[in-house]
Amino acid sequence: MKEKTLDIFRKIAPDVMGTIRERYLLLRQISDAEPVGRRTLATLSGLSERVVRAHVDVLRRSGLVRFTAMGITLEPEGKRLMPELLECFLRLNNLEDMQQRICTALQLEDVYVVPGDCDSDETAREEMGRQAALLLNDLLTPDRIVAISGGSTMAEVAHCLPESNTGSVVVPARGGIGNHVEFQANYIAANVAEKIHGTYRMVHIPDGMSPSALKLMLQSDEQARENVALAQKAHIVVFGIGRADVMAKRRGLSASECQTLLSKQACGESLGCYCSLPGEIVHVTNNVGISLKDIKQHPHVIAVSGGAAKAEAILAVMRACHTGILVTDEGAAKKILTML
Template identity: 80%
Template sequence: MKEKTLNVFRKIAPDVMGTIKERYLLLRHISDAEPVGRRSLAALSGLSERIVRAHVDVLRRSGLVRFTTMGIALEPEGRRLMPDLLECFLRLNNVDDMQRRLCQHLQLKEVYIVPGDCDTDKAACEEMGRQAALLLNDLLTRGAIVAISGGSTMAEVARCLPESTAGPVIVPARGGIGNHVEFQANYIAANVAVKTHGTYRMVHIPDGLSQSALHLMLDADEQARENVALAQKAQIVLFGIGRADTMAKRRGLTTVETHALKELMACGESLGCYCSLDGHVVHVTSNAGISLKDIKKHPHVIAVAGGTSKAEAILAVMRACRTGILVTDEGAAEQILKMI
């Protein structure tokens, strides 16, 4: 659909635009959770049960969904239309323009914005993971070295990655952090390797060590040194982005260290680097692996993060990064554009 036609529709039938948006979002939730009941759909979408009932009745008559004893599910035609509906939805919401503006301001190769806000919409998190997984899948080749960081967003990317026989080498981008095994870079790297019939290496070094302790561990472990060196040669790097205050707490920084970060106006963190809103790296943790400061030496870089609450962090880190691809959501994108 041409942009000129969409602009006419927006002016003469704004109510229709709202209806299209609601029905697309319902189809997306059905796709992610099928079979699903009307009450669950209402909770997922934030719409009333009455509105959900009216929409799904129309979608059923159109042959896009079916009612079963277990709940509502997509018909094959509905599944086939999902990619086209997503493109139409993005255009209706001016996402094309937002992507161009962010790409230009942050000097990135590409920006992908998925519908919704990860802070309140689980489906947006899944859509973001799916988009990043598809981008990664397109880059995979046999023997390519892929470095991936830890975190819940990277775990979602690994979950959404389609199975292939690409055969890459997967390494953790950094050492371990936190107590959740499923969010550790080592664990995520192993999952990606299994799905792509590749091999993986592990780095058994915790994040946040002192410089002297880090050197001591690397000197004593030849395999760790080799795996860290391999990560630093990665052709493809995937990483998430966190708020500076959240990551300081997760790393167990002292009150003095946390206060120092506030004094330095750090608001975003990625790959061990804390960044201020203007894109300056104001603090770097001691850790084995890839640093945001050296990110431009890697040919393919994909950053994945969303949610309105992370907008400042994303803007800070991507201003420091200024390379590669950003995958985010509408909530974060709209807030970032307000700030810039």
């Protein structure tokens, strides 16, 4: 009945749907950043200050937000309604239908699509992180090993993870790349472990080492061997997805390797594996830890990535992955559906 009512509203008042969308996103941004000023809200939402002022005045009169000297905050009633508002918002934007169609087409365990496009809306990235964190939290038990990859989206997952006493063991899924410490898998694993009062292991092996150097390092470092073996036994794997061209540059691939990726039409990368749009793994970097090739041996898999610019990459990797849960955003989902 709810769904039928919402369909009727969409048909007879499509202009109202835009207003509802804007007000929901403002509430979401207030919830994430409170107390927050109208000017900041205008910057975050991309709306004019005049439109923001009109919306928040209505929300204030409805008892959902209040104005303070520090900025705008949610009233208790606003906080209580947020889960219900999200459910309605998903229906209004046909996100449930998107989720089901992508899930069926890619034969995944489940798909979660959050509102917005993280290419232009940071709130969408935060919402993806929150959704993935909730999924991870539901899977945590003291006897489980969690492996998590690096990247800004994984850092958001760690940030959004609720504190608990599950005490799981957390390990990086792969060796490190890049110069941003806060996006390194080791650092993110440590943050997750701190949130859940668990323990963590580190893998101090950079990505892209030669096979001989990698073999020598593993032979001479017993702790590294143990930590890599632990990652390969992980019960839960959480990873991000990147564009092949961006990740090739970040990993410092040689000119010949980049040419190989180009010739084989690689468009997505995850866990050291470069994939073409049909889901074929066309190149694998030399590293230790978890590989997309063996991902099905892990009972619980959560992939998190969004933005329309990454749609091809997400589709390529999830076709290769062919298992687990995908958390993405509306921008990527719409483009994925056009390609499917």
